[in-house]
Amino acid sequence: MIEYVTGLLILAGSFFCLVAALGVIRLPDPLIRMHAATKAGSLGAGLLTLAHALFYQEMGNSLRAVTLILLLLLTAPVAAHLIGRVAYRSGEPLSERTWIDELKKKTNLPP
Amino acid sequence: MSLLILNIVFAAVFTLLWDSGNIILFLSGFALGYMILWVTSPLYQDTGYFKKLPKTLNLTVYFLKELVISNLRVLWDVITPRHISRPGIIGIPLEARTDLEIFMVANLISLTPGTLSLDLSEDRKTLFVHVMFLENVEKTRADIKNGLEKRVLEVMRS
Numbered sequence: 623m624i625e626y627v628t629g630l631l632i633l634a635g636s637f638f639c640l641v642a643a644l645g646v647i648r649l650p651d652p653l654i655r656m657h658a659a660t661k662a663g664s665l666g667a668g669l670l671t672l673a674h675a676l677f678y679q680e681m682g683n684s685l686r687a688v689t690l691i692l693l694l695l696l697t698a699p700v701a702a703h704l705i706g707r708v709a710y711r712s713g714e715p716l717s718e719r720t721w722i723d724e725l726k727k728k729t730n731l732p733p
Numbered sequence: 734m735s736l737l738i739l740n741i742v743f744a745a746v747f748t749l750l751w752d753s754g755n756i757i758l759f760l761s762g763f764a765l766g767y768m769i770l771w772v773t774s775p776l777y778q779d780t781g782y783f784k785k786l787p788k789t790l791n792l793t794v795y796f797l798k799e800l801v802i803s804n805l806r807v808l809w810d811v812i813t814p815r816h817i818s819r820p821g822i823i824g825i826p827l828e829a830r831t832d833l834e835i836f837m838v839a840n841l842i843s844l845t846p847g848t849l850s851l852d853l854s855e856d857r858k859t860l861f862v863h864v865m866f867l868e869n870v871e872k873t874r875a876d877i878k879n880g881l882e883k884r885v886l887e888v889m890r891s
Contacts, residue, residue: 638804641807641808641811645807645810649810650816651820653820653851653863654818654820654863656849657807657846657849660843661807661845661846665804679755679756679757681748681756684759685756695844696840698844699840699841699850700840703843703849703850703851710852717818717820720820721819721821721867722821722867723821723822724822724861725851
């Protein structure tokens with residue numbers, strides 16, 4: 623039973639990691655790429671870690687897994703925020719589908 | 734706060750009493766300790782702990798639900814050839830004031846798929862968020878304010 627659950631978690635986790643990687647290549651602008659890289663990436667890595675903790679049910683492994691997931695959830699958004707902010711401020715063109723930009727009105731940054 | 738530490742110590746002791754410890758034992762120890770503390774709660778002065786924990790759980794469940802459901806939309810946009818995204822950047826008026834509150838709100842917004850915290854205004858009152866599937870500005874703004882920010886502040890301020 624536990625093997626099947628672990629297998630499913632590993633498959634789902636690797637699938638989300640794959641989607642994150644594909645997203646970084648395929649999506650139109652840096653900000654949207656960050657969406658794929660943070661969310662799908664941390665969900666995928668989180669699922670893989672969870673599978674590991676479930677398979678080796680020991681205190682050390684479980685604690686390591688919990689720490690890993692917490693670290694992922696704390697650091698991934700900070701990195702994405704900074705990369706996105708730098709991309710925006712350095713004037714990377716946004717995708718032409720972007721239809722509203724309230725940040726542009728508020729700040730007088732160079733375009 | 735001291736009750737939380739007491740509760741964790743209780744869970745740790747509970748786990749150590751078994752010959753093989755795992756996280757499930759620790760969690761059941763935590764739950765048992767929580768019940769014992771709750772039964773004896775008239776003995777302690779600060780009772781905020783018993784309101785805070787259910788709210789934290791509420792936030793966690795809400796967050797996990799959002800994380801899984803809306804990941805599927807990002808997924809769909811990545812694997813299908815046509816792009817369905819309608820990106821936009823909107824400002825969200827913040828009620829969070831301290832550094833930690835703003836950090837929590839911004840971080841959780843970044844982690845919920847479809848939204849990414851981009852910048853904070855100079856006066857720390859508006860958080861600019863990049864939304865991947867933006868259909869209705871007012872509705873999205875209200876969703877984030879009443880869904881995520883309200884729950885985070887409930888946890889931080891109770």
